[in-house]
Amino acid sequence: xxxxxxxxxxxxxxxxxxxxxxxxxxxxxxxxxxxxxxxxxxxxxxxxxxxxxxxxxxxxxxxxxxxxxxxxxxxxxxxxxxxxxxxxxxxxxxxxxxxxxxxxxxxxxxxxxxxxxxxxxxxxxxxxxxxxxxxxxxxxxxxxxxxxxxxxxxxxxxxxxxxxxxxxxxxxxxxxxxxxxxxxxxxxxxxxxxxxxxxxxxxxxxxxxxxxxxxxxxxxxxxxxxxxxxxxxxxxxxxxxxxxxxxxxxxxxxxxxxxxxxxxxxxxxxxxxxxxxxxxxxxxxxxxxxxxxxxxxxxxxxxxxxxxxxxxxxxxxxxxxxxxxxxxxxxxxxxxxxxxxxxxxxxxxxxxxxxxxxxxxxxxxxxxxxxxxxxxxxxxxxxxxxxxxxxxxxxxxxxxxxxxxxxxxxxxxxxxxxxxxxxxxxxxxxxxxxxxxxxxxxxxxxxxxxxxxxxxxxxxxxxxxxxxxxxxxxxxxxxxxxxxxxxxxxxxxxxxxxxxxxxxxxxxxxxxxxxxxxxxxxxxxxxxxxxxxxxxxxxxxxxxxxxxxxxxxxxxxxxxxxxxxxxxxxxxxxxxxxxxxxxxxxxxxxxxxxxxxxxxxxxxxxxxxxxxxxxxxxxxxxxxxxxxxxxxxxxxxxxxxxxxxxxxxxxxxxxxxxxxxxxxxxxxxxxxxxxxx
Numbered sequence: 199x200x201x202x203x204x205x206x207x208x209x210x211x212x213x214x215x216x217x218x219x220x221x222x223x224x225x226x227x228x229x230x231x232x233x234x235x236x237x238x239x240x241x242x243x244x245x246x247x248x249x250x251x252x253x254x255x256x257x258x259x260x261x262x263x264x265x266x267x268x269x270x271x272x273x274x275x276x277x278x279x280x281x282x283x284x285x286x287x288x289x290x291x292x293x294x295x296x297x298x299x300x301x302x303x304x305x306x307x308x309x310x311x312x313x314x315x316x317x318x319x320x321x322x323x324x325x326x327x328x329x330x331x332x333x334x335x336x337x338x339x340x341x342x343x344x345x346x347x348x349x350x351x352x353x354x355x356x357x358x359x360x361x362x363x364x365x366x367x368x369x370x371x372x373x374x375x376x377x378x379x380x381x382x383x384x385x386x387x388x389x390x391x392x393x394x395x396x397x398x399x400x401x402x403x404x405x406x407x408x409x410x411x412x413x414x415x416x417x418x419x420x421x422x423x424x425x426x427x428x429x430x431x432x433x434x435x436x437x438x439x440x441x442x443x444x445x446x447x448x449x450x451x452x453x454x455x456x457x458x459x460x461x462x463x464x465x466x467x468x469x470x471x472x473x474x475x476x477x478x479x480x481x482x483x484x485x486x487x488x489x490x491x492x493x494x495x496x497x498x499x500x501x502x503x504x505x506x507x508x509x510x511x512x513x514x515x516x517x518x519x520x521x522x523x524x525x526x527x528x529x530x531x532x533x534x535x536x537x538x539x540x541x542x543x544x545x546x547x548x549x550x551x552x553x554x555x556x557x558x559x560x561x562x563x564x565x566x567x568x569x570x571x572x573x574x575x576x577x578x579x580x581x582x583x584x585x586x587x588x589x590x591x592x593x594x595x596x597x598x599x600x601x602x603x604x605x606x607x608x609x610x611x612x613x614x615x616x617x618x619x620x621x622x623x624x625x626x627x628x629x630x631x632x633x634x635x636x637x638x639x640x641x642x643x644x645x646x647x648x649x650x651x652x653x654x655x656x657x658x659x660x661x662x663x664x665x666x667x668x669x670x671x672x673x674x675x676x677x678x679x680x681x682x683x684x685x686x687x688x689x690x691x692x693x694x695x696x697x698x699x700x701x702x703x704x705x706x707x708x709x710x711x712x713x714x715x716x717x718x719x720x721x722x723x724x725x726x727x728x729x730x731x732x733x734x735x736x737x738x739x740x741x742x743x744x745x746x747x748x749x750x751x752x753x754x755x756x757x758x759x760x761x762x763x764x765x766x767x768x769x770x771x772x773x774x775x776x777x778x779x780x781x782x783x784x785x786x787x788x789x790x791x792x793x794x795x796x797x798x799x800x801x802x803x804x805x806x807x808x809x810x811x812x813x814x815x816x817x818x819x820x821x822x823x824x825x826x827x828x829x830x831x832x833x834x835x836x837x838x839x840x841x842x843x844x845x846x847x848x849x850x851x852x853x854x855x856x857x858x859x860x861x862x863x864x865x866x867x868x869x870x871x872x873x874x875x
Contacts, residue, residue, distance in 0.1 A: 210275055217271050266865045270858045277854035280355075290334035292352060292389035294382040295324055297366055298398025298454075299343045300373035301749070301815055305399070305548045305823045307458040312547075316825075317368040319454040320397045324363055327395060327452070328356050330841040338385060339363060342398070344371030344750025344790065346378040348385070370550060370792045371750030372817040373398070375406035379442045379449075379831075386447055393448040395839050399455040400826025403819045410449075410832030411441040444832070451836035455825030459488035461512060462551030462821035466535050466814055467746050468558055478558055480522040482535050486512035487822045488546075498522065499534040509540070531558045531810070532794060551821045555794055555812035556746045563587055564737055565607070567622075569596045570614035575720035576631075579729050580612075586733070593618070610736045615713040624705035627736035632675065632713035639707045640677035640698045646691055649674035653690040659735045659756070660699055660708060661688050664724050672716030677709065699735075708732050747789055748816045754784040757799050757807045769796040789813035 308314040336352040339362050349362050386392035465483035486492045491513050498506040533556045568590045580588045593616045599605045600620055610627040617633040651666040676694040679685045689697035696711040719725050747753050765777045766785045771793025778785045799807040829836050
């Protein structure tokens with residue numbers, strides 16, 4: 199007899215002990231009767247007590263009720279262990295069935311009329327395999343898309359496996375074959391007769407197929423106790439960290455899918471020009487994955503408005519690139535590209551890569567106030583950007599206008615070699631060059647003569663692409679930076695911070711410990727780049743070059759001003775809501791759907807930060823939907839699974855439950871007939 203034991207034996211023992219105690223307590227309470235004083239009954243009390251004490255049968259029949267209850271509970275607990283008749287078969291296997299649920303499994307090319315998806319065909323193949331399993335085979339179902347997801351534990355309940363299989367649907371992510379094989383191999387480690395059955399279309403990258411190794415890295419060492427062999431852990435130098443160890447595992451491949459044509463968008467991105475944020479440029483890459491020439495209509499949308507339509511011709515296997523320069527206008531920030539079949543051509547079988555999305559940052563102008571004495575370098579750096587409206591005031595003019603409340607609203611103010619006591623209220627952002635005195639945004643700790651910048655922050659948007667090690671300075675002011683208050687050091691000279699940034703509510707503040715006198719920074723490419731990076735950070739457009747993400751890959755998404763918040767709410771293109779972790783201003787986001795996602799960070803019931811993200815398939819290996827009838831893994835050709843005939847499984851739990859029902863009827867009958875009372 200086998201016990202599948204879906205519940206841990208320790209749990210069963212604990213439950214049994216608790217129930218036994220409760221039953222005995224209930225029995226004791228049941229045997230206690232209320233006393234009623236009846237006239238003349240006192241004469242008979244001694245007689246009745248002596249008769250009851252000497253009656254062995256009365257004791258035994260009262261224990262019968264307790265025995266029935268204990269038996270029923272014991273049978274129920276035994277049924278929970280799922281006992282089966284017969285001993286374990288020697289040929290019983292441990293099998294992991296990897297079901298490919300990646301994007302290419304949405305291809306419509308199966309069935310007699312070609313209207314069935316590969317995912318449907320894969321489920322049918324798994325059902326055939328399940329029908330041929332032995333009664334003692336332990337089976338685990340695993341879903342493979344961008345992640346490896348075990349869908350069950352190892353067990354032989356085929357009905358449960360069929361129900362689990364019906365819930366597996368293809369996603370919008372590429373297949374992560376390496377992670378799936380690694381997870382399956384780990385699950386099978388040290389199990390008898392391990393086997394992996396891979397059911398899919400073979401649309402996997404060459405790197406994933408080459409990641410497997412079949413050589414043994416662990417040797418067997420005899421046990422001193424009984425001479426039996428037990429596995430010995432391989433040494434670190436023997437481990438191949440970049441590969442999947444499949445030594446001793448029988449891996450088989452069942453292909454699905456038929457030859458089908460596909461033309462897909464494999465890359466789509468958009469960027470605004472650095473010098474003119476009002477215009478943008480679009481990049482599209484399209485490939486024909488079929489062996490026949492194809493004609494498609496390429497449509498580019500801004501929101502719901504078509505901004506360009508063109509017909510493209512592609513030779514077999516050809517990849518073309520389309521660039522749309524100097525595009526402007528359009529109120530929407532969502533761009534969409536779509537390829538359509540022309541009238542005399544049938545649509546391809548894989549529709550997921552026929553559309554792609556990209557997002558642009560808000561294209562508003564910035565009103566900037568420069569408070570400085572005449573400095574042509576500073577003024578020239580601001581005038582080269584078309585999206586900036588710049589006003590200039592001398593420090594005394596600024597003080598007079600501020601006192602008279604005559605200053606208009608500005609998006610940002612730049613203070614050059616001037617540190618005022620009175621500043622414009624938030625949300626106006628502030629940029630300081632060479633601040634001084636008690637009103638400096640960061641406390642000044644000292645001055646470095648002939649200092650040089652030795653370290654630049656690698657993560658902050660202000661320092662993106664900056665190289666400052668070759669810049670000369672006569673003097674550098676050093677700042678005290680409080681990391682606990684979300685203040686960030688931008689530049690460091692040895693260990694001293696000479697530039698810093700922070701956020702105060704809706705206001706962002708940056709300060710550089712140098713002016714444009716006594717330095718050659720304005721003669722370097724870093725200076726205008728530093729200016730545009732800072733103003734983009736002020737405007738919230740510092741992530742404009744990361745407009746599209748790839749499904750199936752985790753990405754770190756910057757969300758400004760979210761320190762102290764641990765998670766964000768993600769709304770997917772299908773309308774589903776999920777949560778993503780947030781650490782140090784970055785959300786770790788895994789896109790499982792193609793389309794536009796919305797991330798919202800909330801604190802105290804209010805939305806603190808919000809960002810939209812576009813995710814596309816962008817996978818040439820996944821868009822190449824030509825199925826592989828044969829698959830080589832780590833240089834070894836995989837055999838097809840053998841579909842056998844199922845052996846009957848004689849499960850006893852239903853009979854045990856029927857016995858409990860029978861005993862329950864017996865207990866009810868004996869109680870009501872006053873037999874066990």
